[in-house]
Amino acid sequence: MTDVPVIELRDVRHDFDGVPVLCGLNLRLAERRIAIIGDNGSGKSTLARMLNGLLVPRAGEVKIDGASTRDDPAAARAAIGLVFQNPEHQIIMPTVEEDLAFGPRNLNLPRAEIAARVDDLLVRYGLADKRTQPAHLLSGGEKKLLSILSVVIMRPRTIVFDEPMTSLDRRNRARIARVMAELPQQLITITHDLDLIVDYDRAILLAGGELVADGPPQEVIARYEQQDET
Numbered sequence: 736m737t738d739v740p741v742i743e744l745r746d747v748r749h750d751f752d753g754v755p756v757l758c759g760l761n762l763r764l765a766e767r768r769i770a771i772i773g774d775n776g777s778g779k780s781t782l783a784r785m786l787n788g789l790l791v792p793r794a795g796e797v798k799i800d801g802a803s804t805r806d807d808p809a810a811a812r813a814a815i816g817l818v819f820q821n822p823e824h825q826i827i828m829p830t831v832e833e834d835l836a837f838g839p840r841n842l843n844l845p846r847a848e849i850a851a852r853v854d855d856l857l858v859r860y861g862l863a864d865k866r867t868q869p870a871h872l873l874s875g876g877e878k879k880l881l882s883i884l885s886v887v888i889m890r891p892r893t894i895v896f897d898e899p900m901t902s903l904d905r906r907n908r909a910r911i912a913r914v915m916a917e918l919p920q921q922l923i924t925i926t927h928d929l930d931l932i933v934d935y936d937r938a939i940l941l942a943g944g945e946l947v948a949d950g951p952p953q954e955v956i957a958r959y960e961q962q963d964e965t
């Protein structure tokens with residue numbers, strides 16, 4: 736298992752055009768499997784983008800191993816990988832193998848190391864026969880897998896998944912859930928698929944940019960369902 740970084744949020748606030756989206760979050764994220772749940776617009780994706788320094792909070796701090804993402808966004812991006820909801824936003828290069836190699840190239844890894852990592856992932860995840868195929872011709876499930884592997888290949892210590900099951904059929908949901916379950920990293924998963932996170936170590940419920948429940952998934956899910964009834 737990869738070591739887990741210490742992720743801390745201190746009074747994190749954010750707004751878009753004056754509309755508050757995160758309203759003073761204080762969190763220490765150290766468990767191996769953490770779920771973030773909540774209704775549409777509750778601020779989950781905004782929080783996800785803050786964890787890896789893609790977005791810096793208007794006020795407050797996000798710290799990774801004590802270093803603020805405001806001061807060192809590159810270190811945050813190296814430690815924390817983000818898998819976007821839509822794989823089309825993550826697939827950049829024309830072919831499958833080029834897409835996998837893109838991130839490691841940006842990290843300036845040696846060519847032989849990049850080739851070894853690409854070969855290993857293609858074989859391990861059953862994409863070897865697709866290596867020279869145009870990425871845009873992959874099926875939806877394969878695109879999702881490729882977008883995950885393009886993060887995995889950089890070996891971040893934490894992987895944040897933003898709605899990993901969106902647009903997947905039943906078979907591909909099961910496949911992606913299996914891939915996620917076998918990853919050695921810390922996972923922070925934003926999802927509306929509550930079955931996916933029942934055995935996680937911790938769940939956090941957001942509503943209107945505020946934390947409303949935090950604890951074992953069963954309890955937090957029950958609270959979420961209660962909220963729906965009121």
Ligand SMILES: Nc1ncnc2c1ncn2[C@@H]1O[C@H](COP(=O)(O)OP(=O)(O)OP(=O)(O)O)[C@@H](O)[C@H]1O
Nearest residue numbers: 751752756773774775776777778779780781782898
């Ligand atoms: N770049 C942006 N510019 C303006 N408003 C934004 C931007 N990104 C998000 N918002 C707004 O911020 C609020 C929170 O959005 P966010 O995507 O973080 O919520 P979410 O909980 O992930 O929702 P969903 O479950 O629908 O993905 C929403 O009202 C959204 O419209």
